[in-house]
Amino acid sequence: MSSFQIIVGSMLGGSEYVAEACEETLIALGHQVDVHLQPTFAQISNENQTWLICTSTHGAGDYPDNIQTFITDLEKSDQDLSSINFLTIGIGDSSYDTFCYAAKKINNILISKGCTEITALLTLDMSEDIDPEERAQHWLNENKDLL
Numbered sequence: 826m827s828s829f830q831i832i833v834g835s836m837l838g839g840s841e842y843v844a845e846a847c848e849e850t851l852i853a854l855g856h857q858v859d860v861h862l863q864p865t866f867a868q869i870s871n872e873n874q875t876w877l878i879c880t881s882t883h884g885a886g887d888y889p890d891n892i893q894t895f896i897t898d899l900e901k902s903d904q905d906l907s908s909i910n911f912l913t914i915g916i917g918d919s920s921y922d923t924f925c926y927a928a929k930k931i932n933n934i935l936i937s938k939g940c941t942e943i944t945a946l947l948t949l950d951m952s953e954d955i956d957p958e959e960r961a962q963h964w965l966n967e968n969k970d971l972l
């Protein structure tokens with residue numbers, strides 16, 4: 826059993842649905858889960874935690890407004906974050922050159938902080954006719970032995 830902190834970056838709510846679907850799957854797999862829709866770095870547990878980042882991209886490759894401060898504080902932090910395991914789900918639209926750029930940037934920040942990436946980032950393309958919640962749940966189940 827792992828302790829998950831799901832950190833959600835969303836402007837229009839789509840990523841929140843994906844995060845809630847992930848929460849459901851992780852609980853069904855026996856994990857403990859907290860979801861942060863308005864993430865505050867200082868309030869999110871980091872010791873021996875698994876962080877699941879679930880974020881869209883806005884502007885031209887920018888972070889959603891609700892995670893800007895979280896990212897700034899994460900980048901500034903001098904805490905030892907090396908016990909964090911993480912996975913990232915990017916929600917975006919492949920018609921943008923900056924497809925899922927916010928998720929890719931967070932992924933790189935976490936690696937630079939010494940956190941361990943459990944499996945490669947999942948990107949969900951909202952311009953395709955897919956069920957993003959179902960795809961995210963399938964991805965977690967595929968990787969369940971690593972969680």
Ligand SMILES: Cc1cc2nc3c(=O)[nH]c(=O)nc-3n(C[C@H](O)[C@H](O)[C@H](O)COP(=O)(O)O)c2cc1C
Pocket residue numbers: 834835836837838839840841880881882883884885886887889916917918919921923924925926951
């Ligand atoms: C103004 C605007 C800018 C966007 N810019 C990007 C972008 O740079 N890269 C990308 O992959 N998707 C981009 N998107 C697509 C969104 O990430 C996509 O619609 C996503 O589903 C929104 O998720 P949310 O509802 O959680 O905010 C943009 C969408 C809008 C409306």
